[in-house]
Amino acid sequence: MKGETPVVALARLGEFLAKPDGDVRYECVGVVRRDGKPSIRLHMAASVWMVCQRCLGPVRIDVDSDRELVFVPEAALGDVADEEADSDYLPLVGRVNPMDLVEDELLLSLPLAPKHAESDEECVAVGGVEPDRLN
Numbered sequence: 735m736k737g738e739t740p741v742v743a744l745a746r747l748g749e750f751l752a753k754p755d756g757d758v759r760y761e762c763v764g765v766v767r768r769d770g771k772p773s774i775r776l777h778m779a780a781s782v783w784m785v786c787q788r789c790l791g792p793v794r795i796d797v798d799s800d801r802e803l804v805f806v807p808e809a810a811l812g813d814v815a816d817e818e819a820d821s822d823y824l825p826l827v828g829r830v831n832p833m834d835l836v837e838d839e840l841l842l843s844l845p846l847a848p849k850h851a852e853s854d855e856e857c858v859a860v861g862g863v864e865p866d867r868l869n
């Protein structure tokens with residue numbers, strides 16, 4: 735399954751955005767892993783506008799994420815000690831809405847303190863302090 739959705743369609747994302755422009759492209763493929771666990775390979779690419787923590791202007795953040803989401807019974811979640819670096823373990827509960835997964839992964843991929851590149855001349859610190867608006 736693959737598709738594209740405007741970032742405004744992802745409600746939880748809204749509070750992190752400087753402006754509601756941009757689209758998220760995603761592709762997810764369901765597979766059963768060799769160890770028998772159901773999983774989804776989710777590839778996602780997006781460009782979103784966040785608030786630069788130095789100048790408080792909009793800064794474009796490119797996200798490109800490729801994750802394996804592995805579903806395990808909720809009771810077994812605590813036993814998963816060998817979680818692989820590029821895999822996330824999620825509780826296996828009923829039906830999964832792919833858009834929720836896309837939104838979750840996008841939220842996880844966003845930087846906590848987005849900033850322009852050091853070399854960006856338009857980026858001038860406001861009052862010399864770096865506000866911490868995301869807390």
Ligand SMILES: [Zn+2]
Pocket residue numbers: 786787788789790791793849850856857858
């Ligand atoms: Zn800036």
